[in-house]
Amino acid sequence: MATGQAPAAPAAKEFLGHPRGLFVLFFAEMWERFSYYGMRAILILFLTKHFLFGDEPAYAIYGAYTSMVYITPVLGGYLADRYLGARQAVLVGGFFIAAGHLMIALFEGPAGQQGLYLDGFYLGLASIIIGTGFLKANISVLVGQLYRRDDPRRDPAFSIFYMGINLGGWLGPIAVGILGETVGWSWGFGAAGVGMVAGLIVFIIFGHELRGAGEPPNRALLKAPVAAGLSREWIIYLGAVVGVGISWWLIRFQNAVGWALMTCFVITYAFIVWKAVAKLAREDRDRIFAALFLITLCPLFWALFEQAGSSLNLYTDRQVDRTILGWEVPASVFQSVNSIFIIILAPIFAWLWTFLNKRGLEPSAPFKFGIGLIVVGLGFLVLVAGAASTPGELTPVIFIFAVYLLHTMAELCFSPVGLSNMTRLSVASMTGLMMGAWFLATAGGNFIASLIAQATGGEGAGPERVLEVYSTIGWFSAAVGVGVLAVAPFVARLMHLDTLGDADHALAGEAELAEPAAPGTRTGGELKV
Numbered sequence: 001m002a003t004g005q006a007p008a009a010p011a012a013k014e015f016l017g018h019p020r021g022l023f024v025l026f027f028a029e030m031w032e033r034f035s036y037y038g039m040r041a042i043l044i045l046f047l048t049k050h051f052l053f054g055d056e057p058a059y060a061i062y063g064a065y066t067s068m069v070y071i072t073p074v075l076g077g078y079l080a081d082r083y084l085g086a087r088q089a090v091l092v093g094g095f096f097i098a099a100g101h102l103m104i105a106l107f108e109g110p111a112g113q114q115g116l117y118l119d120g121f122y123l124g125l126a127s128i129i130i131g132t133g134f135l136k137a138n139i140s141v142l143v144g145q146l147y148r149r150d151d152p153r154r155d156p157a158f159s160i161f162y163m164g165i166n167l168g169g170w171l172g173p174i175a176v177g178i179l180g181e182t183v184g185w186s187w188g189f190g191a192a193g194v195g196m197v198a199g200l201i202v203f204i205i206f207g208h209e210l211r212g213a214g215e216p217p218n219r220a221l222l223k224a225p226v227a228a229g230l231s232r233e234w235i236i237y238l239g240a241v242v243g244v245g246i247s248w249w250l251i252r253f254q255n256a257v258g259w260a261l262m263t264c265f266v267i268t269y270a271f272i273v274w275k276a277v278a279k280l281a282r283e284d285r286d287r288i289f290a291a292l293f294l295i296t297l298c299p300l301f302w303a304l305f306e307q308a309g310s311s312l313n314l315y316t317d318r319q320v321d322r323t324i325l326g327w328e329v330p331a332s333v334f335q336s337v338n339s340i341f342i343i344i345l346a347p348i349f350a351w352l353w354t355f356l357n358k359r360g361l362e363p364s365a366p367f368k369f370g371i372g373l374i375v376v377g378l379g380f381l382v383l384v385a386g387a388a389s390t391p392g393e394l395t396p397v398i399f400i401f402a403v404y405l406l407h408t409m410a411e412l413c414f415s416p417v418g419l420s421n422m423t424r425l426s427v428a429s430m431t432g433l434m435m436g437a438w439f440l441a442t443a444g445g446n447f448i449a450s451l452i453a454q455a456t457g458g459e460g461a462g463p464e465r466v467l468e469v470y471s472t473i474g475w476f477s478a479a480v481g482v483g484v485l486a487v488a489p490f491v492a493r494l495m496h497l498d499t500l501g502d503a504d505h506a507l508a509g510e511a512e513l514a515e516p517a518a519p520g521t522r523t524g525g526e527l528k529v
Contacts, residue, residue, distance in 0.1 A: 158416040
């Protein structure tokens, strides 16, 4: 257990069989996702219809932004592990995110005019990028700290948490999308900012239900003056402001973001491997390697899945018959369909994994990942077949629903399982770093997603080019998924699931639930300082 991070109290503080802190995090993340997915639903449309960008430069900016949103959690996870603690990191991140959304609303400007308005827009995106770096990885860490490492409720808990994410993801595109596309872009972005403020309020008022989880590992070290009378805490906050400036510059240069992403990926991977080999016992080292295998599969999955906000969004806007019951539904509203399916299916998947676990039949995490890669590829193949069934006409909207249904099923085999296993397979001192590495790989997926979107050729190439690209990536993902199924048993052995309860972790033993370990005590393979 990380020093100073006492997890929630035992069963007396439970609700529906889970710690009450899970539902605090559920609602805080719900509102944060309301803001993120709401803004994401109109972002590519805002770039092409308000600032009048062409498709390919709009995809480049969208990809740079979504990539950087998932790069910064690596640093945010490290700072939380080492200094801030996950709880304070989430709070700081929320403030930056709310400020970013509200800045975008204020800098809308007249249609077609860029200049100062576009710079203000980039500044808002930069603030969201830095805020997400503090918040995204660490709120998932807080969920993991509520459970013992071998607790069978962990995967169901992350599925419940994931349902909260998608409740916000369902409401956000509807509210923000309708306001943005029909009333005014600033109304949509402003609503996203209000959503993040609501998430902060929930987290602040009910944060005591976390029962000490996510506290700084060494509060005295965090508060001690370091330079010019400033504590480490304030140096971190000032560094975040500088980070906003750097992100503001980077976001318009896709190639620079690509190189930064590759550099971060190589350094992070190398550091994790070095630490696993040099610092950890054999079983913990094997688990880290298993986690790295799962992380390596992330870029492919998210590169396909994240077409939803870019190329699939514009395809829906231009090539799909969106009339339902006499109303032409705004394209951005379809971004909520995935979340609707998550809300419906997440409890079913949570029940299914628990049901199979009790009978010793639950698939391993690598096997679930293989299924996810096959099904996400199948989603694109279904859309291609649907478009081919009506040549020369708009694609029937039912096939858009089919894509999102299949992608949702794939996501439930991938994302909540991955989040759970990053905290399950890591040792306490590396949990935030591993979660950051997970989101770094997700950043890679978003960057590749922008390249795939640009490969569709933009509006000048026609829908045939889009469908050709979708067919290629669909078959490729399905083939890789089959390969993952073949090697899944070997990776599962590295996880050493039979001894998880014996190893060091934030909730490895009942005795640790009473109070945090003292500074300098040994809680597993490493000395906590």
